[in-house]
Amino acid sequence: MDTILGMFEIFVDDWNNVLMLLLEHIYMSFTGVLFAILIGVPLAVAMTKSKVLAQSIQVLINLVQTIPSLALLLIVLIFLGLGYQTVIVALFCYSLMPIIQNSFVGLSNVDRNLIEAGIGMGMTSRQLLFQVKIPLSMPVILAGIRVALVIAVGIATIGTLVGAGGLGKLIYRGIATSNDAKLLAGAIPAALLAILLDSVVGRLEKKLNRSRRHAA
Amino acid sequence: MKMMKWLAVLACSVIILAGCSKKETVKIGAQTFSEQLILAHMVGLLVKEKAGLDVKVVSDLSSTSFNHQSMLNNDVQISFRYVGTDYTGTLKIEEQPKDMESALKTLQERFKSDFQQTWFPPLGFENTYGFTVRQELADELKLETVSDLKDAAKDLSLGTDQVWLERPFDGYPAFIEKYGFEFAKTFPMEVGLVYKAVQSKDVDVVIAYTTDARLKEYNLKVLADDKKLFPPYQASVVARDDLLKKHPAVKEVIDSLEGKIDTETMTALNYQVDVKLEEPEQVAKQFLIEKGLLNG
Numbered sequence: 125m126d127t128i129l130g131m132f133e134i135f136v137d138d139w140n141n142v143l144m145l146l147l148e149h150i151y152m153s154f155t156g157v158l159f160a161i162l163i164g165v166p167l168a169v170a171m172t173k174s175k176v177l178a179q180s181i182q183v184l185i186n187l188v189q190t191i192p193s194l195a196l197l198l199i200v201l202i203f204l205g206l207g208y209q210t211v212i213v214a215l216f217c218y219s220l221m222p223i224i225q226n227s228f229v230g231l232s233n234v235d236r237n238l239i240e241a242g243i244g245m246g247m248t249s250r251q252l253l254f255q256v257k258i259p260l261s262m263p264v265i266l267a268g269i270r271v272a273l274v275i276a277v278g279i280a281t282i283g284t285l286v287g288a289g290g291l292g293k294l295i296y297r298g299i300a301t302s303n304d305a306k307l308l309a310g311a312i313p314a315a316l317l318a319i320l321l322d323s324v325v326g327r328l329e330k331k332l333n334r335s336r337r338h339a340a
Numbered sequence: 341m342k343m344m345k346w347l348a349v350l351a352c353s354v355i356i357l358a359g360c361s362k363k364e365t366v367k368i369g370a371q372t373f374s375e376q377l378i379l380a381h382m383v384g385l386l387v388k389e390k391a392g393l394d395v396k397v398v399s400d401l402s403s404t405s406f407n408h409q410s411m412l413n414n415d416v417q418i419s420f421r422y423v424g425t426d427y428t429g430t431l432k433i434e435e436q437p438k439d440m441e442s443a444l445k446t447l448q449e450r451f452k453s454d455f456q457q458t459w460f461p462p463l464g465f466e467n468t469y470g471f472t473v474r475q476e477l478a479d480e481l482k483l484e485t486v487s488d489l490k491d492a493a494k495d496l497s498l499g500t501d502q503v504w505l506e507r508p509f510d511g512y513p514a515f516i517e518k519y520g521f522e523f524a525k526t527f528p529m530e531v532g533l534v535y536k537a538v539q540s541k542d543v544d545v546v547i548a549y550t551t552d553a554r555l556k557e558y559n560l561k562v563l564a565d566d567k568k569l570f571p572p573y574q575a576s577v578v579a580r581d582d583l584l585k586k587h588p589a590v591k592e593v594i595d596s597l598e599g600k601i602d603t604e605t606m607t608a609l610n611y612q613v614d615v616k617l618e619e620p621e622q623v624a625k626q627f628l629i630e631k632g633l634l635n636g
Contacts, residue, residue: 198406201409202409205410205413205415206398206410206413206415206416207415284399284400285400285401285402285406287398287399287400287401287410287415287416292400293399293400296372296399296400296530297399297400299372299530299532299533300372300373300374300530300531300532300614301374301532301613301614301617302532302533302535302536302554302614303617
């Protein structure tokens, strides 16, 4: 009980520090995932056009996923040094797999009849992509983004080990000083952030699913 | 789309904010344990006050090699090291140094020529590794030295920091060779956890850092290293020469700390942070004021 009280004490007394670390945490996770979306979705589109490309990219992203997070962070560190950029690149690597995988599956499984209908209406392939395929596979793509965000928030906690701050700083400080209140002051906001993002994106997904059903 | 816009705004604003502090900032590295953070703030406060430079403490660097790599990359310009760790780890010298003076001399020469860094004279305290057990266990098995563990070791588990098991010349491989026995199981962990781990009987023996105040607080006993596995681990400051050349005041500041912190003092400072849960920066400031190095 004292630990929980101690945690709230930290939130009250040191709120600007906790807030700063939370913002750093959000910044790193969001930026990593954002880059993964910007690169991953176009890649998935390209993958639907070429089987060879699809297979080789899948092998590659699965390979990246097997590297332990601390090891990946150290590999990136050699090239980029201490700071946000190292963590962001690592989070980008981990976010690629769920985003590419889901986008690829979503785009490949769009109802053939709807695509035929689009072609029949004289749509160009660009129109077909932006007005039929992407909107229809949006819920599946979003599900991938949701997974990527939750993973990113989790992994960003070790960002402090490469000088990038984030909520992990409180967690590691808590461990170093056997201060459980401080540990929780980092861990609980990080967990809540992950849950919050999961439910917000999940709700968005549902909404899109519903509107798609209405349209169809 | 709206979310994207917000994301972009957030990303830009943080990048701009991060860019603002890029003028002339001295970055001081600290590893994960509190002693390093206290020392980093000590030097930080002095550099800010006496040399008029901006200071950032980069905390939680996970090991000495990490620390060293960051110094080479110029991601940090000042860090805190221990004679034995740099001697056997960073410079990878296999033979034990004859004594403190010769070890220090080697470090100073090699750091200057190989890395263009200055290894400063010791701060005055030693933080060595210590084989540590609960007092009850020491009484029960009549343990005084590490060699006394020999017969019991096959039933005992050993907790260590993240890297000790891997350190070839002063770590587990060297230990096995020198003492001629192994423990039943080994558990590497974050070093801040080993004290609680041994106290709560999760493990039986831990490799502790001897300046940690929790040794006394948790009633733990450090066994004597009778076969001299560990070289001396006097602590000191290492700084990049380009920084010292550009700002001679930084060198003066670091020199002013030489011999100022004995082992007892360091342990007391660690006590304030690890047991009393005070903030490292406050503890560092208080110390500097008491020593007359900083005006209150």
